[in-house]
Amino acid sequence: MQKILVTGGAGYIGSHTVLELANAGYTPIIVDNFSNSEERVLQGLAQILGHVVVCHKVDCTDAAALQEVFSQEGDIAGVIHFAAFKAVGESVAEPLKYYQNNMAGLVTLLQVMEANKVQNLVFSSSCTVYGVPEKLPVTEETPTQKANSPYGNTKKIDEEILQDIAASGNYGIKTIALRYFNPIGAHESALIGELPLGVPNNLVPFITQTAAGIRESLTVFGTDYDTPDGSNVRDYVHVVDLAKAHVTAIQRLEKPASVAFEVFNIGTGQGSSVLDVVKAFEKASGKPFNYKIGPRRAGDVPAIYADVTKATQELGFKTSLSLEESLASSWKWQQQLMK
Numbered sequence: 001m002q003k004i005l006v007t008g009g010a011g012y013i014g015s016h017t018v019l020e021l022a023n024a025g026y027t028p029i030i031v032d033n034f035s036n037s038e039e040r041v042l043q044g045l046a047q048i049l050g051h052v053v054v055c056h057k058v059d060c061t062d063a064a065a066l067q068e069v070f071s072q073e074g075d076i077a078g079v080i081h082f083a084a085f086k087a088v089g090e091s092v093a094e095p096l097k098y099y100q101n102n103m104a105g106l107v108t109l110l111q112v113m114e115a116n117k118v119q120n121l122v123f124s125s126s127c128t129v130y131g132v133p134e135k136l137p138v139t140e141e142t143p144t145q146k147a148n149s150p151y152g153n154t155k156k157i158d159e160e161i162l163q164d165i166a167a168s169g170n171y172g173i174k175t176i177a178l179r180y181f182n183p184i185g186a187h188e189s190a191l192i193g194e195l196p197l198g199v200p201n202n203l204v205p206f207i208t209q210t211a212a213g214i215r216e217s218l219t220v221f222g223t224d225y226d227t228p229d230g231s232n233v234r235d236y237v238h239v240v241d242l243a244k245a246h247v248t249a250i251q252r253l254e255k256p257a258s259v260a261f262e263v264f265n266i267g268t269g270q271g272s273s274v275l276d277v278v279k280a281f282e283k284a285s286g287k288p289f290n291y292k293i294g295p296r297r298a299g300d301v302p303a304i305y306a307d308v309t310k311a312t313q314e315l316g317f318k319t320s321l322s323l324e325e326s327l328a329s330s331w332k333w334q335q336q337l338m339k
């Protein structure tokens with residue numbers, strides 16, 4: 001059973017990927033500093049899998065500690081790198097924290113991978129690299145643009161670092177960068193899911209917390225955009241579908257003919273507005289939902305959704321769950337959290 005190191009493996013997308021790796025016959029090894037995750041995720045994973053997943057409490061910017069993990073584990077077949085900060089607003093206020101963690105973490109990881117002759121890397125990127133796209137849907141050929149937050153810039157620069165490493169031909173490291181659209185939902189068991197710290201920034205956890213009575217009401221950030229109903233349009237992809245894309249990316253890197261740097265959009269290919277999400281959530285939860293219309297949020301892209309042709313053809317990627325089913329799984333997870 002091949003070992004795959006999953007940095008940020010106790011996080012939201014990381015934990016679902018750990019599960020899918022195990023389901024596909026790999027041995028996932030978690031590396032996480034628990035700065036934005038909770039150890040109870042490990043219990044959820046163990047409950048689903050019937051065994052404990054090995055976890056090292058290590059920060060990816062700590063080269064010596066990371067090296068120790070590689071030495072202890074021995075043969076590592078590949079790495080999936082999730083560990084990064086991701087709050088857009090916080091990154092505007094504290095850019096240094098973001099550049100330090102998200103870039104130093106990647107560079108340190110690459111150095112340790114090279115020293116240990118580990119060659120295959122799947123990198124957690126974001127559709128934020130497309131900025132405000134001129135044409136929709138966005139393909140991988142859509143030009144990247146100046147990022148509208150330091151967080152977004154770290155993803156853009158990290159992709160460039162990986163591209164330079166590949167182009168040099170000197171490190172033997174091959175990367176697939178997955179550009180995620182908006183991940184939502186939770187594993188059907190409701191034993192793992194998203195655990196936002198404090199007030200959620202993202203739409204779906206804010207909705208489920210409102211429905212659970214933790215928040216009073218959702219504010220829809222603007223209905224005066226040039227979109228069908230005036231609210232922002234996004235591509236909401238179920239986290240389990242997204243997690244599975246990481247497994248196929250690892251399998252693709254294992255093929256001898258795989259190229260040194262590739263990017264793939266991972267979304268559903270469908271745009272949904274904020275108001276569509278609210279309506280779908282009402283259906284999924286079976287009860288009316290309390291929201292109000294507010295002003296625009298600074299920095300929001302009016303509309304973005306993916307063309308997933310490349311991921312469909314090359315990775316065999318497909319989405320198995322509708323928006324309503326995805327929201328139903330988020331709601332089930334929220335209800336489980338309340339118990």
Ligand code: UFG
Pocket residue numbers: 086088126127128151152181182201202203204206218219220221222232233234274297300301
């Ligand atoms: N929204 C609301 N009210 C809220 C929260 C969100 O109306 O309380 C709206 C936003 O304005 C946006 C949509 O819901 O239109 C989705 O917002 P999220 O914050 O959930 O997601 P974003 O699309 O803003 O951000 C996501 C990722 C970021 C990434 C970005 C790139 O969370 O990491 O996509 O576009 F940088």
